[in-house]
Amino acid sequence: MRIRMAMLAAGVAAITISCGDLGDFYSQKSQSGPESGPSQAPGAAPSYQTVRTQVFAPRCLSCHSASAGNEGGINLETYDSAHALAGRIDQKVYVEKSMPPAPSQPLSDADRELVHDWAQSGASP
Numbered sequence: 001m002r003i004r005m006a007m008l009a010a011g012v013a014a015i016t017i018s019c020g021d022l023g024d025f026y027s028q029k030s031q032s033g034p035e036s037g038p039s040q041a042p043g044a045a046p047s048y049q050t051v052r053t054q055v056f057a058p059r060c061l062s063c064h065s066a067s068a069g070n071e072g073g074i075n076l077e078t079y080d081s082a083h084a085l086a087g088r089i090d091q092k093v094y095v096e097k098s099m100p101p102a103p104s105q106p107l108s109d110a111d112r113e114l115v116h117d118w119a120q121s122g123a124s125p
Contacts, residue, residue, distance in 0.1 A: 045121030046114055048079040055111045056082070059100060083123045090119035 056064075056076040063071040074089070075081040082089065092099040093107065094116035100107065107115075118124070 045124055046118045048082060048118065048123065048125050051114055051118045052076070052079075052082075055107065055115055059104075059107060059111070063100075079125045083125075086119040086123035090116055094119075 060076050062068055064074045064076045066075060066077065074085060076089075089099075094112050097106070097112070
């Protein structure tokens, strides 16, 4: 019985030691978190889907969608409608920083950069 317990303890210790590096793996994964949305290759232009998921859906569609009346004549629900207005979106979001208007919480610098990068890189789908 003692031998079995010693072997079990040794096995648990070996597994624990060999998995020790996974703590770093999981902590790095959780820093990006599920709220960061679809990932993209470093240096790659963001896609509409990335911008829609990370910025438009949570922060813009409450005003700029068909169900909300397309405020300002802007609809961000589809690629085609957003692509046609990419320059105007970039101007309002990145240059003027007038979207979203008060009293809404301003977009983060990272969100503004994401929209800007998408618009300036050709507003890819």
